[in-house]
Amino acid sequence: MQEDRRLAVLRAIVEDYVATEEPVGSKALVERHGLGVSPATVRNDMAVLEDEGYITQPHTSAGRVPTDKGYRLFVDRLSTVKPMTGAEKRAISSFLDGAVDLDDVVTRSVRLLSQLTRQVAVVQYPTLSRSTVRHVELVALSPTRLLAVLILSTGRVEQRLVELPAELSEDALADLRSQVLQAATGQVIADAVRRLREAVPESPGPGPDRDDGVTRAVVETLADAMEDHRSDERIAVGGAANLARYGDSFDSAVRPLLEALEEHVVLLKLLGEATVGGTVTVRIGAEGPYEELASTSVVATGYGPRDEALATLGIVGPTRMDYPGTMSAVRAVARYVSRILDEG
Amino acid sequence: MQEDRRLAVLRAIVEDYVATEEPVGSKALVERHGLGVSPATVRNDMAVLEDEGYITQPHTSAGRVPTDKGYRLFVDRLSTVKPMTGAEKRAISSFLDGAVDLDDVVTRSVRLLSQLTRQVAVVQYPTLSRSTVRHVELVALSPTRLLAVLILSTGRVEQRLVELPAELSEDALADLRSQVLQAATGQVIADAVRRLREAVPESPGPGPDRDDGVTRAVVETLADAMEDHRSDERIAVGGAANLARYGDSFDSAVRPLLEALEEHVVLLKLLGEATVGGTVTVRIGAEGPYEELASTSVVATGYGPRDEALATLGIVGPTRMDYPGTMSAVRAVARYVSRILDEG
DNA sequence: AGTTGGCACTCAGTAGTGACGAGTGCCAGA
């Protein structure tokens, strides 16, 4: 019961903060949202939320601000999808329908997406080169060091040294090797990356077979090596002018972002593996692999003809962002683009 | 005599201001540069320079800051070329020598240029499409209105209406037409633009045949139409992260620049016509056609094999910029790239 | 004529101050 209200409070905080860009206090909160309780009650809830790490105060006696964890909860459980208006839908389709060829589709998508979301848009060109994983080998060099060898159908070989966070027995290694082979062999790179990540036990539960992050270390190294091989894939970036809206927090936020936008390899990693079918991936703040981009979020999804996730598109923006609106815009554009590819 | 010193003062002001980013006062000036006179004298000189429009003060009782006109004079007459150091030369050549194909050359050039100058670098891909001007027609609609028709070898036709700033007689029109035809017919677009501009009488001297800017209006319209047809040419941009150094004056300067960087047509116009043979073109502040970019300058030059100006490269930066260093960097990179194209 | 020192003046920037108010945490009572 109170749990519900606490979540409502969190939701209200996120919404207000996103709208006003200012820490939000208990009084303002009860006024602007119709929660039927007093500010004092809200304060108690806030204290709990802060303990649990969903919000913080920039300084004592200021309002509260959502943390990454708070945004995460909001995105996962609290936000309701904000459907596109009819006008927006029409704008999208008319804007994209004029495209003459694939390049034009991508160019227009990038522009459209950046205008809809007022963020920096990133669209990966649908890749036609579909190199697959031929083989993966894991060789134990010592109980805590492993050599991972990746062989692609193009004949390219990539090897990486993995420093393990814990010892790995022969048996466990054999186990891991077969799991990895099972997941990756024969797959297109993008799929291999996704399947590998899915194969990782989310939380290595306690017990005799806990692996202390060994699996994770191996999988991430492999995924990393694979994603390096997507670097020849082309990318279009648009709406960088929206960065000018960042206003404060400048050098800290915009500079690394601008750098990332030029490093297409980095961008590809940020966009992550393509997910398809209406699922929009959200990466919030420090969840990503780059700590310089701790104050930015990525909203992305896969697209492609016949619901085949050929490529990824999405936006990069500040963590303080209208997630529902952005997510639905990204999803809508991905759908329309997919449909166009279907027809073409 | 005093004239010389005044120029020395201007030069010192520009150098100091570029270095410190702060308005420079008379006292600091005599201290830091060895002009053998007193601050009072310098003040008198400054007053004159301000009257002539070379410098201004941001507010009363502040130091002086160069105006666009001041920078112009500095660039044209006061600055000495700052030759590249041996280390820099070696860095350039080793960086570019590793390039494997044309795309790689361009990509590397952009990166190199942005690192050398710490500005945003722009490199136009050498154009292989060489459409030429087949014909130009000027039709008088009224004494002050003219229809300019441009026919390209590709068969494309472009027409523009020109509003003349003064009346144009039949004779003068015939004259102008033949001049224009002479300059443009059969030329590659880039060359046609340059030749046209060269054919414009720089200052329409007084006398019976002064043309009150009529020629200029016509030529600029034609050049504009031609440059629109370069829009299919590709461009590489790099070093946008250097924009983060702008620090203050943000929305006013960076936003329009970011927008321009995405509009490749605009960029091509900014780069302007290719000049070759060590000549570096500098466009300062409001001299350019875009008033939103009033606080930015462009330093560019042409490049290409066999001193044939195939394409343009350069940088875009704040008017407050180290012109000598930037110009020599741009020139050096252009030379090396040209040489590489020569060999390839 | 050109240069110099002196002097009064301007004005942006920098504390320092005090009032204000938004916001919090906590507690006693409903």
Add this chain to the structure above:
DNA sequence: TCTGGCACTCGTCACTACTGAGTGCCAACT
């Protein structure tokens, strides 16, 4: 479990005074 009240914190704002860099101008000097 919620609410009202209260004391407390602390950033923000407006105001003040001060400082100092810099100017313009003038009279004197070379």
